Amino acid sequence: xxxxxxxxxxxxxxxxxxxxxxxxxxxxxxxxxxxxxxxxxxxxxxxxxxxxxxxxxxxxxxxxxxxxxxxxxxxxxxxxxxxxxxxxxxxxxxxxxxxxxxxxxxxxxxxxxxxxxxxxxxxxxxxxxxxxxxxxxxxxxxxxxxxxxxxxxxxxxxxxxxxxxxxxxxxxxxxxxxxxxxxxxxxxxxxxxxxxxxxxxxxxxxxxxxxxxxxxxxxxxxxxxxxxxxxxxxxxxxxxxxxxxxxxxxxxxxxxxxxxxxxxxxxxxxxxxxxxxxxxxxxxxxxxxxxxxxxxxxxxxxxxxxxxxxxxxxxxxxxxxxxxxxxxxxxxxxxxxxxxxxxxxxxxxxxxxxxxxxxxxxxxxxxxxxxxxxxxxxxxxxxxxxxxxxxxxxxxxxxxxxxxxxxxxxxxxxxxxxxxxxxxxxxxxxxxxxxxxxxxxxxxxxxxxxxxxxxxxxxxxxxxxxxxxxxxxxxxxxxxxxxxxxxxxxxxxxxxxxxxxxxxxxxxxxxxxxxxxxxxxxxxxxxxxxxxxxxxxxxxxxxxxxxxxxxxxxxxxxxxxxxxxxxxxxxxxx
Numbered sequence: 001x002x003x004x005x006x007x008x009x010x011x012x013x014x015x016x017x018x019x020x021x022x023x024x025x026x027x028x029x030x031x032x033x034x035x036x037x038x039x040x041x042x043x044x045x046x047x048x049x050x051x052x053x054x055x056x057x058x059x060x061x062x063x064x065x066x067x068x069x070x071x072x073x074x075x076x077x078x079x080x081x082x083x084x085x086x087x088x089x090x091x092x093x094x095x096x097x098x099x100x101x102x103x104x105x106x107x108x109x110x111x112x113x114x115x116x117x118x119x120x121x122x123x124x125x126x127x128x129x130x131x132x133x134x135x136x137x138x139x140x141x142x143x144x145x146x147x148x149x150x151x152x153x154x155x156x157x158x159x160x161x162x163x164x165x166x167x168x169x170x171x172x173x174x175x176x177x178x179x180x181x182x183x184x185x186x187x188x189x190x191x192x193x194x195x196x197x198x199x200x201x202x203x204x205x206x207x208x209x210x211x212x213x214x215x216x217x218x219x220x221x222x223x224x225x226x227x228x229x230x231x232x233x234x235x236x237x238x239x240x241x242x243x244x245x246x247x248x249x250x251x252x253x254x255x256x257x258x259x260x261x262x263x264x265x266x267x268x269x270x271x272x273x274x275x276x277x278x279x280x281x282x283x284x285x286x287x288x289x290x291x292x293x294x295x296x297x298x299x300x301x302x303x304x305x306x307x308x309x310x311x312x313x314x315x316x317x318x319x320x321x322x323x324x325x326x327x328x329x330x331x332x333x334x335x336x337x338x339x340x341x342x343x344x345x346x347x348x349x350x351x352x353x354x355x356x357x358x359x360x361x362x363x364x365x366x367x368x369x370x371x372x373x374x375x376x377x378x379x380x381x382x383x384x385x386x387x388x389x390x391x392x393x394x395x396x397x398x399x400x401x402x403x404x405x406x407x408x409x410x411x412x413x414x415x416x417x418x419x420x421x422x423x424x425x426x427x428x429x430x431x432x433x434x435x436x437x438x439x440x441x442x443x444x445x446x447x448x449x450x451x452x453x454x455x456x457x458x459x460x461x462x463x464x465x466x467x468x469x470x471x472x473x474x475x476x477x478x479x480x481x482x483x484x485x486x487x488x489x490x491x492x493x494x495x496x497x498x499x500x501x502x503x504x505x506x507x508x509x510x511x512x513x514x515x516x517x518x519x520x521x522x523x524x525x526x527x528x529x530x531x532x533x534x535x536x537x538x539x540x541x542x543x544x545x546x547x548x549x550x551x552x553x554x555x556x557x558x559x560x561x562x563x564x565x566x567x568x569x570x571x572x573x574x
Contacts, residue, residue: 002037004045006054006069013066018293022286024269027256035262036086042079043086049076052115057106060143060150065296067268067289068103074266075107075230085228087266091252092234094270095287096326097302100234104203105136107232109143111201114167114179121182121200121226126219128209133186135205137175140184144170152178187219200226208238208245216244237271237329271329278328281307287329318496321523339519339530339543340499348499348506348513352386355379355452360388361556362445362457362476363549365541366467369435371397374515374541375444377454378549380556385498386505387549389512389542391428392440393419398430401537417514417537427511442470449476456555458548460484481548489527491550496521496528498550515542 011029013019021029036043050073057064064072077086092100108123110116127133144150150166169176175184182200199222210216223229238245252267254260270287277283284306285291290299306327313320324330360377367373372393379386398404404419422428431440448454457471458479468478481487498504506512518538519530530547532540 001033002040002043002045004047004050004073006050006066007037007045007073010066010070013292020283020285020292022269022271023273024253024256024267024271025286028267028269031256031258042081044078044080045073046076046078049116053107053110056110056113056115060109060147061106062102063296064103064106065099065290066292068099071103071266071268072107085230086264087262088229088264089231089266090233091248091265091267091269092232093236093249093252093268093329094289095284095329096236097305098270098288098290099298101136101139101205104205104232104234105139108136108184108201108203109140111230112175112177112180112182112184114177117180118182118200118227119180120198121180121228122198123182123184123201123203124199124219125184125186125203125205126215127186127188127205130186130188132206133188136203137184137186140175141170141172144168144175198222198225200228201230201232203232203234206235206238207233207248208235208243210244213244213247236326237331238325275324275328275330278310278324278330281310284328287327315501316493316497317500318493321528338517339496339521340516344499344502345513345516347502348504349508350505352379352388352505352507353381353384355386355388359453359455360448361549361552362448362454363545364441364457364459364467365544365548366436366438366441366459366462366464367539367541367544370394372539372541373436373441374545375441375448376542376545376549377448377452378546378553378556379452380553383501384503384505385550385553386507387512387546388507389427389509389545390444391422391511391542392436393428393430394434394436395430395432396434404430418510422511425508425510427509438467438470441467442474445471445476446474456552458552460544460548479552481551484544484548485529487551488529488547491547491553492521492528492530494550494553495547512542512546515540516546519543 010019014021014029053072053076054064054069057068071090071092074087075085075090078084079086092103094100104125108125111121112123125133125136127135144166148166150168152166152169167177167179169178173185176182199219202219202223204210204216204219207216220231223231233248235245237249249269251260252265252269255262255265255267270289272278272283272287277286281303284303285293288302290296291303292299295303309319309323309327313323358379358381360379363376363378365374372391374389374391376387376389379388395404398419402417402419419428419430423430429440431437445454445457455475456477456479458481459467460481461484464478464480468480471478495504518532518540520532522529522531530540530543532538
């Protein structure tokens with residue numbers, strides 16, 4: 001059986017009950033013992049390189065965690081037949097805050113150094129955004145800049161005048177080892193700018209955001225030109241399904257299950273085994289190996305942050321998908337879900353608070369001139385929102401899709417919205433016109449201004465070239481949203497929290513509840529977006545008008561209820 005200090009120590013900690021492993025790490029241990037460490041005639045650990053890496057990291061950066069030393073041991077694990085790495089592709093998936101980037105920073109720096117000793121062993125860090133791609137690069141750069149003992153540039157002071165000059169030449173776009181001529185560089189996901197390099201190692205940061213394998217294929221084209229090529233994939237579970245992450249994760253799962261050969265892959269996956277474990281902080285170590293006990297100072301700070309975020313979920317439930325996915329490393333159910341539950345929608349059916357003296361934000365959604373349009377007024381008092389709406393629909397459209405002219409439509413049905421009932425309730429107007437005359441909308445807002453004082457109207461770009469001059473002619477300020485979907489991630493927390501905590505009031509408005517029930521929330525790499533459950537019949541215009549108004553809802557925070565103000569003044573003694 002193959003032995004080396006840091007692997008032995010880590011496995012002993014687990015076997016003696018000091019570590020809490022998730023199922024995939026238990027499988028990893030079993031697989032290593034059965035299929036890898038048992039082959040001492042085929043493989044060997046380079047203990048000198050392992051210790052050189054650990055000493056380098058702890059001298060210049062920070063003390064390494066046990067999981068980092070364990071992983072590093074397999075980076076310098078070789079075949080006896082040709083002295084090439086047994087593992088060439090490392091899949092590191094764990095919860096946010098574990099220190100993945102810190103590990104990668106030290107590893108990238110070491111691999112480019114003379115201690116590793118391979119000439120022109122370039123290391124490239126690749127990510128979707130420049131900000132993320134530069135995370136580890138800048139950590140290395142700043143370390144060299146701040147410590148003259150690492151820098152080959154003449155920035156020395158008397159503190160280190162007796163020390164030998166450093167090895168690394170730091171530049172804003174690359175870091176060069178003067179000993180090996182190896183370079184550390186960063187790249188964004190714009191594959192067109194990549195011409196195929198001569199990397200020794202590639203680090204794919206946040207690979208859960210890759211929609212396909214194109215980026216990886218472009219950058220790996222240059223691997224193999226230098227000895228001992230390696231790839232590192234680091235990330236957490238994201239919101240992009242059927243992308244590159246799912247493919248690599250499935251492959252790792254098959255390797256651990258014994259259903260596929262490992263082919264140079266080392267899968268280190270940390271995650272909860274069941275979403276119920278989220279409610280047991282003692283099990284969070286399954287998703288984040290840094291939380292092993294006894295906690296280091298950094299781990300204590302991380303745990304406190306996670307506990308605070310967990311406590312916040314009671315008051316901000318919209319944060320649950322992010323906490324579950326990023327901290328617990330679990331994909332909870334489908335990435336698409338309704339914006340509000342049935343109970344939350346029914347809770348909107350209660351009387352408005354007193355609207356007198358409160359100035360609303362106006363909003364509208366004008367999806368098509370041939371079907372529906374919705375106008376709305378958003379009021380706020382304390383933590384509650386009141387949304388008063390009216391919709392317009394073209395008779396021809398509701399005849400075709402809802403049987404409006406059929407007497408049975410008065411009640412609706414399983415597939416028919418009760419347009420007549422909603423019209424009778426005063427929630428909407430059915431217009432017998434080929435297309436909607438925009439003056440219906442203008443007149444509604446003029447009447448609303450007379451009663452409630454609305455001055456500002458928020459709307460998307462569609463048909464606003466027609467409506468905007470008409471509204472401005474009447475003295476309204478029109479706030480244009482050029483790309484409506486771009487605001488969805490910004491307002492999603494406010495809307496989801498509003499429904500979850502019963503802060504949103506529609507009064508007895510089944511039309512608005514219908515609009516809202518026709519919406520689902522979809523998780524994307526850019527955040528949450530609101531979309532239609534069905535394209536034609538299940539309209540969402542009223543809900544989209546609510547979204548537009550919520551985008552400017554913060555402007556309602558500072559207004560004064562005039563009735564309360566006058567009541568207060570009347571009680572003053574002069």
